[in-house]
Amino acid sequence: GQNIDQPTEMTATEGAIVQINCTYQTSGFNGLFWYQQHAGEAPTFLSYNVLDGLEEKGRFSSFLSRSKGYSYLLLKELQMKDSASYLCAVFSLANAGKSTFGDGTTLTVKP
Amino acid sequence: DADVTQTPRNRITKTGKRIMLECSQTKGHDRMYWYRQDPGLGLRLIYYSFDVKDINKGEISDGYSVSRQAQAKFSLSLESAIPNQTALYFCATSDPSRDHPQHFGDGTRLSIL
Numbered sequence: 484g485q486n487i488d489q490p491t492e493m494t495a496t497e498g499a500i501v502q503i504n505c506t507y508q509t510s511g512f513n514g515l516f517w518y519q520q521h522a523g524e525a526p527t528f529l530s531y532n533v534l535d536g537l538e539e540k541g542r543f544s545s546f547l548s549r550s551k552g553y554s555y556l557l558l559k560e561l562q563m564k565d566s567a568s569y570l571c572a573v574f575s576l577a578n579a580g581k582s583t584f585g586d587g588t589t590l591t592v593k594p
Numbered sequence: 595d596a597d598v599t600q601t602p603r604n605r606i607t608k609t610g611k612r613i614m615l616e617c618s619q620t621k622g623h624d625r626m627y628w629y630r631q632d633p634g635l636g637l638r639l640i641y642y643s644f645d646v647k648d649i650n651k652g653e654i655s656d657g658y659s660v661s662r663q664a665q666a667k668f669s670l671s672l673e674s675a676i677p678n679q680t681a682l683y684f685c686a687t688s689d690p691s692r693d694h695p696q697h698f699g700d701g702t703r704l705s706i707l
Contacts, residue, residue, distance in 0.1 A: 526637070
């Protein structure tokens with residue numbers, strides 16, 4: 484089966500750093516995606532991790548530990564526009580080449 | 595123009611009606627998906643298609659059907675709508691390469707009274 488866990492909600496202050504965790508137990512693993520979704524809008528791609536380690540992309544970084552079934556998304560220098568839901572999704576060839584999504588973490592950035 | 599276009603964007607209808615949601619894409623991707631999203635929840639897969647002749651059920655296919663009319667078009671039907679099918683529906687596409695993420699349409703907000 485596929486099980487992906489993320490915290491439901493987080494709150495942080497503008498200018499701060501926040502880490503959003505994702506743990507997974509899945510039948511097979513080939514990579515992990517992070518998506519951003521503003522309220523009522525479509526999810527948009529942020530990052531994709533295949534190998535262990537940290538991938539940095541501007542203010543956003545994503546980390547993966549395959550042995551621990553764990554990933555996090557790190558957002559630096561938070562801005563009000565970063566208020567959104569963040570979805571992690573595990574891609575697995577063993578799952579017919581599909582992605583399974585977590586329920587998402589709703590991040591609220593306060594002034 | 596959007597790469598993945600969903601129509602309609604909003605729809606209100608009554609219980610028992612047949613509804614079709616349409617999705618078209620200009621990305622040239624073979625893989626297409628239909629998801630539903632309920633408030634506070636993630637995306638749940640309804641159906642997916644990896645090419646025109648390939649249709650597969652997802653985790654919540656009961657009460658839904660799909661048609662892949664062409665590489666660029668993938669429609670979702672609710673044969674007899676019921677209130678608990680009220681949700682936000684997304685169509686998505688992806689490149690067969692494992693490194694390519696899914697690209698989503700803007701969604702269809704469906705309300706069934």
